[in-house]
Amino acid sequence: MRFEPFTRKVFYYETDKMGIVHHSNYIRWFEEARVYALDMAGLPFENVEAMGVLSPVLSAECVYKLPFRFNERFFIKALIDEFGGARFSVTYNVFGEDGVTRVTGKTSHCFVDENMRPLRIKKTHPNIYSVYEELFKTGEDLYG
Amino acid sequence: MRFEPFTRKVFYYETDKMGIVHHSNYIRWFEEARVYALDMAGLPFENVEAMGVLSPVLSAECVYKLPFRFNERFFIKALIDEFGGARFSVTYNVFGEDGVTRVTGKTSHCFVDENMRPLRIKKTHPNIYSVYEELFKTGEDLYG
């Protein structure tokens, strides 16, 4: 597997009266990058959910170093940095055209079924397990 | 029934780089006012949905006369201005502390079941029908 960072431009409605991207949107960008990474891994998130595997967010954190402005292009590298079968966490590095990191973050997740009961996907959904495991093992090399 | 207009203050994250509320948020405010009106009518929207009656939006329109700014208090009167059993429409009047209308709008809706099939609620859910009918008939007098 060889991934490209997720990229798009900043939308107007993502800015606030300070003239910069509102800080809440980075949590949403993290999700966009997470979904994109699964698309690239051949395991679209909507398929995962259709198989009855949800991965709600247990915690999220974000560090804001430099702001983004309207219509700037941004890039996000998402990496699975912890994976244990029942839980995983993802780190995010958000940078601009110049490659300089402006925002970093991390989200942690668990696997549950549609009734929010914990799932040991290694047993119940080994194909999903193996994709997450490979992403975890490959680490930063994903983005070559 | 005697209704109060829906009211709250403008949130910071609702502003954009022009320093005013982003125009997309008024469509959301309309929904807030619509839900509030049903709460006041004793028919909370979550109960309606729990009974298997969804009311998706068929169309929405919004006219922006004057902007709102961060932390300003706004008020919305929502009125059912068309009701036919299968469809209904709601008009919205958004005003500030001074009572001057700044934004108006309208949404139209239909009743469907959870599979998005049309529902004739007069037959299937007469209790819901009668609340909508009363709101429709009372009209502006709701807000005394």
Place this chain on the structure above:
Amino acid sequence: MRFEPFTRKVFYYETDKMGIVHHSNYIRWFEEARVYALDMAGLPFENVEAMGVLSPVLSAECVYKLPFRFNERFFIKALIDEFGGARFSVTYNVFGEDGVTRVTGKTSHCFVDENMRPLRIKKTHPNIYSVYEELFKTGEDLYG
């Protein structure tokens, strides 16, 4: 000029508890498509605003025919369908991979300066005027 429709996939956070894209988001998508069209026309919106020309939304309308779901790809053709120097309006056609229109809409705008005073851009910013005029005249042929 030859334009491509604006395209991206539906984000998870754009869905609501009905399992489809929340209707308010289409107003935001319209803005994304509008900004993208100006990028393609060589007149990025941030440059327009940096020249002191704002184009607030006077009205917006949206007709919802069919829903979009999470991670579906959508496309938008934005066209200037009215242009008079002081005001303009844009229509939007939102369709999926199958080319079938699911949502249509229209926004109308005026040109104002940073103090929200009307601008006759034909005089004050003829370069901006000519881009809008060309987009207006070319019409649907833009997407050839």
Place this chain on the structure above:
Amino acid sequence: MRFEPFTRKVFYYETDKMGIVHHSNYIRWFEEARVYALDMAGLPFENVEAMGVLSPVLSAECVYKLPFRFNERFFIKALIDEFGGARFSVTYNVFGEDGVTRVTGKTSHCFVDENMRPLRIKKTHPNIYSVYEELFKTGEDLYG
């Protein structure tokens, strides 16, 4: 000073296809509660910004224990838990009608002027300084 927790109901557009509040919204709720606390302290945030004092977010974190659903009432206690003149941090406790904590969080901020240069508000804006200091010193007793 004696504060009430910030409270409102969950909006429909805040839910996602999982049927619960999308996790990104809690970062926005934190901001709502922060602004409300300043209103209660007699120092509305729009006045602070009008005095040229911005307080951008340096970092944010959120722990999700239990979800909120559409139209549920929620409450937030916001407390300044660190204050040093140049920086401050705020903690958030989000709970429902039953008083049980469902989400907690923390944001850290600095004071800057409109050009994003650090401000020592003790010197430049002693009135703002003293309000923050009092909030910090009073701590949990604010909510009696």
